[in-house]
Amino acid sequence: MSPVVQIKDLHKIYESGEVPVHAVRGVTLDIHRGEFIALMGASGSGKSTLMNMLGCLDRPTRGTYLLDGINIDELDRNELADLRNQKLGFVFQGFNLLARTTALENVELPMLYGRHRHQSMEQIRERAMHCLEIVGLANRFDHFPNQLSGGQQQRVAIARGLVNEPQVLLADEPTGNLDSKTSVEVMGVFQKLNDQGITIVMVTHELDIARYCKRNLVLRDGVVVRDAPAEDRVIAEHEMKRLKEAEAAAKLTSAAAAN
Amino acid sequence: MRFSNTLRVALRALRRNTMRSLLTALGMIIGVAAVITMVSIGSGAKAQVEAQVASLGQNLITVMPGSFTSGGMRGGFGSSVTLTPEDAEAIAAEVKDIDGLSPEVRDRNQVLANGLNWSTNVNGVGPDYPYVRNWPMGSGAMFTEQEVKSLAKVCVIGKTVADQMFPNEDPVGQTLRIRNLPFRILGVLSQKGFSIFGSDEDDVVLIPYTSHMRRVSRRTSISMIRIQAAAPEKIADVKTAIEDLLTQRRRGREPDFTVRTQEELATAATQTAKTMTGLLAGIAGVSLIVGGIGIMNIMLVSVTERTREIGIRLAIGAHGRDVLMQFLIEAILLSSLGGMAGVAAGIAGSQALSNYNGWPVLVPTMWIFISVAGSAMVGIISGFYPAWKAAQLDPIDALRYE
Incomplete structure (x- = not known):
């Protein structure tokens, strides 16, 4: 099977300032179905720029990008929007849920645009509910974002990313705003989805988060300097268990909760 | 996005x-309410003026003597003394599509009756007068063609005269003295109220124009x-026929008469009301624009x-058009819901004005x-x-916006 993402010699140069900034300087990359990639790098390494281009939010200055065999260079603004809607799912660092809008309605949002818009409201609602079940929040469907914890908000955002059955789920520092335990919880959701065959690319600067992925890419000054399978891969389920035991030992939570 | 979802x-x-x-x-709401109330x-006001004009009579055409010129001095309209009862008879006999006709001779006299006296308008008219003026009798009857021909000393009085001269009695059958001549009262006209020009229409005594000219005023010409x-569509034809006939009767002399239709009078009278409405609506429209700026x-x-x-x-896949529609519909909803509430407020406001000030108001459906x-x-433009x-907006910049 051909790779879902094929990038060849991708460059991005920002001309907005006085001096042109060469943020990405020739990245070549293939991503196959079922991969779980951590994109790492320090600030200014070009990882966010690369992520924006992968997400079809930004166009490369040079080079080609084929997403599911489609050359995005040939698409206009609206076609790119449709491509994002149908082939990509987004999870942001700041969750980016619509405020004062219920979890369920947030998840429905991508289906209101693009090819799904002709479905009946019942079908849309059912599909959104199903995605909330996948992330384990079906019982919170009518809660507003401000009534949910950070981890729960991020799981709603993941459900929103999944709802149009994307080819690739893109996550930009999805655990950046979460504490360590909630991060493990969110990574557990990602691992479960990946086990079901969903391709995930996520940006992170935390090494221990990268260890939950299968393949680690390191960017520096706009070029890939390391591309290797993750070492000592951590399984979120095991980590969660270990954390709970540690908490129980420290009497942070009651013993009953640990079981 | 589907329209229902956008909504x-x-x-x-x-x-x-x-x-x-x-x-x-x-x-x-305020803008639209102001427009509705002002309009x-x-x-x-316009309807009131029109009703007053209609109270002059329906499909009315008036013939007035022209101006009188003597040795370079020109009198005003009606100063000429050349309009005669014969002219009126000729019109009645020769012009088609006429429903009613009445000559009129005007005068002011002191009248006596019942030991009281009163200065009033004594007008000589024909038997068709109440019909032409759309002015039914209150009690009794109008004098007849026969009484006109025989120069009978009979009269019909207006409501004001009846009230002044016969405060506690039925005037019908009583005698009214005009220039010491006794006139038998045949009837009392119904109340008509004030004319557009502010005079009391009911302050009047009507006598046959023949009696007026021979016995009371001793004039040879009529006032109108x-x-x-x-029918309304015949007015123009009738007017032309009258003009032709009178011109012919003048045998080549300068036309010394004026023929006017009620329409011309109505146009002049409603013009003021129209100008007023336009002005008020204009001012109210400004507040509508201010409302639109508020929405923007x-x-x-x-x-x-x-x-x-x-x-x-x-x-996540919205097109620019989807976002445009979302905000545009929001603005349109805001303005049109406000507009509908404004219509309700405007109707309520004008009813309240009508109740407290007694102003005639009419909410036009249009x-x-x-x-x-x-x-x-306004919503579309300002939104x-x-x-x-x-x-x-660029999605990346918009997402980064704090």
């Missing part, structure tokens, strides 16, 4: 800021001829405030539609720029 999103956005939406809509007052055309202002704030939301929508359509239009601005 839902817009409604939810408005509900999220209930107070702000209400205050914004208030601008439209109602204007149309009420009132003619009722058979709030929509611009709303777009800035929701930049992130726009970014999210664009990132203006209700114009106001609602106009306010929706378009902010909505367009939102649609042009």
Whole structure:
């Protein structure tokens, strides 16, 4: 099977300032179905720029990008929007849920645009509910974002990313705003989805988060300097268990909760 | 996005800021209410004037003597003494499509009766007069053609004269003395009220024009001829026929008469009311524009405030058009809901004015539609720029916006 993402010699140069900034300087990359990639790098390494281009939010200055065999260079603004809607799912660092809008309605949002818009409201609602079940929040469907914890908000955002059955789920520092335990919880959701065959690319600067992925890419000054399978891969389920035991030992939570 | 969904999103956005939406809509409500109230007052005044003009009689044509010129001195309209009862008879005999005709001779006299006296208008008229003036008898009857021919000393009095001369009695059958001549009272006219020109129409005594000319005023000419055309569409033809006939009767002398139709009078009388309505509606329209600016202002704030939301929508697949429609529909909803509330407020306001001030008001149905359509239009115009601005946003920049 051909790779879902094929990038060849991708460059991005920002001309907005006085001096042109060469943020990405020739990245070549293939991503196959079922991969779980951590994109790492320090600030200014070009990882966010690369992520924006992968997400079809930004166009490369040079080079080609084929997403599911489609050359995005040939698409206009609206076609790119449709491509994002149908082939990509987004999870942001700041969750980016619509405020004062219920979890369920947030998840429905991508289906209101693009090819799904002709479905009946019942079908849309059912599909959104199903995605909330996948992330384990079906019982919170009518809660507003401000009534949910950070981890729960991020799981709603993941459900929103999944709802149009994307080819690739893109996550930009999805655990950046979460504490360590909630991060493990969110990574557990990602691992479960990946086990079901969903391709995930996520940006992170935390090494221990990268260890939950299968393949680690390191960017520096706009070029890939390391591309290797993750070492000592951590399984979120095991980590969660270990954390709970540690908490129980420290009497942070009651013993009953640990079981 | 489907239209129904766009509508839902817009409604939810408005509900999220209930107070702000209400205050914004208030601008439209006041504007539209002002338009409706002003137009109602204007149309009420116009309808009143039209009713007064109609009270002169229906399909009315008047013939007045022309101006009198003697040795270079020119008198005004009606100063000529050349309009005669024969002219009136000729018109009655020869012009088609006439429903009624009455010559009129005007005078002012002191009248006596019942030991009282009163200065009033004593007018010589024909038997068709009440019909032509659309002025039914209150009691008794009008004098007849026969009484006109025989120069009978009979009269019909107006309500004011009846009240002044016979405070506690039925005037019918009594005698009224005009220039010491006894006139038998045949009837009392119904109350007509004040004319457009402010005079009391009911302060009048009507006697046969023949009796007036021979016995009372001793004049040879008449003051005017009132003619009722058979139908509104005949008025122009009748007018032309009268002019032709009278010109012919003058045998080549300068035309010394003026023929006017009620329409011309009505046009002049309603012109003022129309100008007033236009002026009031214009002022009210300005407040509508101010309301529109308020909507544009709030929509611009709303777009800035929701930049992130726009970014999210664009990132997950909304087209620029979807975002444009979302904000445009929000603005249209705001303005047209405000417009409808304004219509209700305007109707209530004009009713209240009518109740407390006794002003005649008339809410024209057409203006209700114009106001609602106009306010929706204001929504489109004032909402378009902010909505367009939102649609042009770059998803990356919008997502980064704090």
